[in-house]
Amino acid sequence: MKSVDTPTNCMQCPLRSSLFESLGRKELSCVHLNKREVVMEPGEQLVRSGDKITHFLYLQSGLLKLFTESDSRREQIISISRPRDFVGLLNIFSDTHHRYSMSAITDVRFCMIEVDCIKQLVDNNGFFARELLKNMSIAVDHILKDSYNLRSLQMHGRVAYVLYELSTEIFGSTGFELPLSRKEVGQMVGVSTENVIRVMSEFRQDGIIRIEGKKIYVLEPERLRLLTIRG
Amino acid sequence: MKSVDTPTNCMQCPLRSSLFESLGRKELSCVHLNKREVVMEPGEQLVRSGDKITHFLYLQSGLLKLFTESDSRREQIISISRPRDFVGLLNIFSDTHHRYSMSAITDVRFCMIEVDCIKQLVDNNGFFARELLKNMSIAVDHILKDSYNLRSLQMHGRVAYVLYELSTEIFGSTGFELPLSRKEVGQMVGVSTENVIRVMSEFRQDGIIRIEGKKIYVLEPERLRLLTIRG
DNA sequence: TTTGGAGTATGATAAATATCATATCGCTTA
DNA sequence: TAAGCGATATGATATTTATCATACTCCAAA
Incomplete structure (x- = not known):
């Protein structure tokens, strides 16, 4: 300080x-x-x-x-x-x-x-x-x-929730540098580190996001949003 | 009203x-x-x-x-x-x-x-x-x-948490009339109704509580308290 | 008195998730 | 340069929990 x-x-x-x-x-x-x-x-x-x-x-x-x-x-x-x-x-x-x-x-x-x-x-x-x-x-x-x-979502929805909030509320952009480690994302939403990684990989494989090192690009914001309400 | x-x-x-x-x-x-x-x-x-x-x-x-x-x-x-x-x-x-x-x-x-x-x-x-x-x-x-x-507890700890809080904070007594249905207990702590019932039965079988209709008697408050911190 | 419904109860099964194991990558430090 | 460490990654397995199925109980309404 x-x-x-x-x-x-x-x-x-x-x-x-x-x-x-x-x-x-x-x-x-x-x-x-x-x-x-x-x-x-x-x-x-x-x-x-x-x-x-x-x-x-x-x-x-x-x-x-x-x-x-x-x-x-x-x-x-x-x-x-x-x-x-x-x-x-x-x-x-x-x-x-x-x-x-x-x-x-x-x-x-x-x-x-x-x-x-x-x-x-x-x-x-x-x-x-x-x-x-x-x-x-x-x-x-x-x-x-x-x-x-x-609390009403399971892990896919929870991880989506963090990514969606970061994109829309914190950075106001579909592309941003993820300020949190996978571990920290897990600590925010109550999901194990391994599963955060797994879910993010799935989102990548499904074409919902792109991951380039620390950079995240939300390719399909609407699908991400749906995941945050339906799980 | x-x-x-x-x-x-x-x-x-x-x-x-x-x-x-x-x-x-x-x-x-x-x-x-x-x-x-x-x-x-x-x-x-x-x-x-x-x-x-x-x-x-x-x-x-x-x-x-x-x-x-x-x-x-x-x-x-x-x-x-x-x-x-x-x-x-x-x-x-x-x-x-x-x-x-x-x-x-x-x-x-x-x-x-x-x-x-x-x-x-x-x-x-x-x-x-x-x-x-x-x-x-x-x-x-x-x-x-x-x-x-x-959030840091799993279902046994969660159910114990509700019972313990009711006993110590709301009613200030080891015996009280449960004002909530099993379903409502579940809605408070994020556990299915069936599992709330199951866990309460286990507590009864283990001698931690006694159940008489709507009345609950906490027989072993200390064991209940331990469940709320260690899960 | 009967009947239906909600709450309680318990077992069997399926689904979700954590945990364990192992490997790779990138970065810092010896 | 090498060694080591933490973050990322993925598969296999174990654990936890929800869901489904089926009774039973109790109370209120017909």
């Missing part, structure tokens, strides 16, 4: 979340003064479950994974955070310590705002609070939707 | 949530004037997914289930709401329509407070907003914890 030399001015941050629209000049400058801006490399871990929650994280660029690590064999990935997400927002108001671990999947850049600063904003600015509730609500919806969609 | 004849006065409600501690006399009386108090019988459905969200629900007594009903064969139970829970809190700030359906499992009694009233409280009272965030956070934690614990 490395602090950025020339941090962005929050007042004119191009990535500024709608969350901060409700803040006045004074409040925003408080955020600006209480934040750090940081970059990390792929694989670096920024939070270990059990760590004290000190900062509120706003992801500017790159991808992070939230995961459990009770047992390395059974590591499970809870969700992937994307640019403009508030990472780990879910439990900063109910816990003092992080419940999940976080690692950088790609190069990432994010802001760290002190939790107390955020809590003060909530207390003093109802509109901000409501935006935060909304934001949290959306994050939860997303995790629950994935969780319950996946 | 039947309105209660003599609704409780919010100002002296014995079940009043900590959420409302931060409200002044005036705000609380606003809640009181904008609420209905309602009872329902087991099996009655109070929300169908897709319905407009009009009220904020506070469960006074009984149990409710939140579930998806895309396909009756694949109905999944998301969570069980308990007394003092804010039911369906998760998406009232991000959606205009309910995402999940809700039914009464037992006889239930709850308050319905207009959503606009709650939103106003959030806007005007930062402490209330923060309590709400905390409440929501806890609800989410619970759902996620269950979801990810269950």
Whole structure:
């Protein structure tokens, strides 16, 4: 983890979340003064479950994974955070310590705002609070939707689900560099590494995707989509 | 659904949530004037997914289930709401329509407070907003914890998990009346009805539980607990 | 009282998936 | 350059679980 030399001015941050629209000049400058801006490399871990929650994280660029690590064999990935997400927002108001671990999947850049600063904003600015509730609500919806969609699918559908979401929601393109290993895909959807590999090979043989090293090209998005709903 | 004849006065409600501690006399009386108090019988459905969200629900007594009903064969139970829970809190700030359906499992009694009233409280009272965030956070934690614990277990562990949670968290007793059918237990944890029955029979044969009609007695809580962590 | 249906129960079988074994590829490090 | 390691790949086998079939029980409606 490395602090950025020339941090962005929050007042004119191009990535500024709608969350901060409700803040006045004074409040925003408080955020600006209480934040750090940081970059990390792929694989670096920024939070270990059990760590004290000190900062509120706003992801500017790159991808992070939230995961459990009770047992390395059974590591499970809870969700992937994307640019403009508030990472780990879910439990900063109910816990003092992080419940999940976080690692950088790609190069990432994010802001760290002190939790107390955020809590003060909530207390003093109802509109901000409501935006935060909304934001949290959306994050939860997303995790629950994935969780319950996946539960009704078997392995082909599950692997298809990951590939389809990466293509449509994360990268917005039929061709992209797979940021996850086969093992990590398996940890996201509850399928063994070998079977993730097998299923991806089948998709390749069936002409649904093309695999070139780390690059994935979705050749038949519609077939992939159908797999995510019918299994 | 039947309105209660003599609704409780919010100002002296014995079940009043900590959420409302931060409200002044005036705000609380606003809640009181904008609420209905309602009872329902087991099996009655109070929300169908897709319905407009009009009220904020506070469960006074009984149990409710939140579930998806895309396909009756694949109905999944998301969570069980308990007394003092804010039911369906998760998406009232991000959606205009309910995402999940809700039914009464037992006889239930709850308050319905207009959503606009709650939103106003959030806007005007930062402490209330923060309590709400905390409440929501806890609800989410619970759902996620269950979801990810269950995923690492296979069927014996999953069934044990439900029985153990009912015993320790919902009823706080080793003997209780099972409020769910075997089918519903299966829909909670992703196991077929037949296998739920089979596993419960095995637990009975192994002396872990005793089954007397709808009554379940947990004879060996520790063995049940071990099953929920080691599978 | 009978009857039908849903819930519970148990065995047999089929399907899905994990696990084990082995091989290859690409990359880093000695 | 070689050695070693982790990721990918594929086949064979074992395990887990769903599904199908068949009873039995209990309760509510005819």
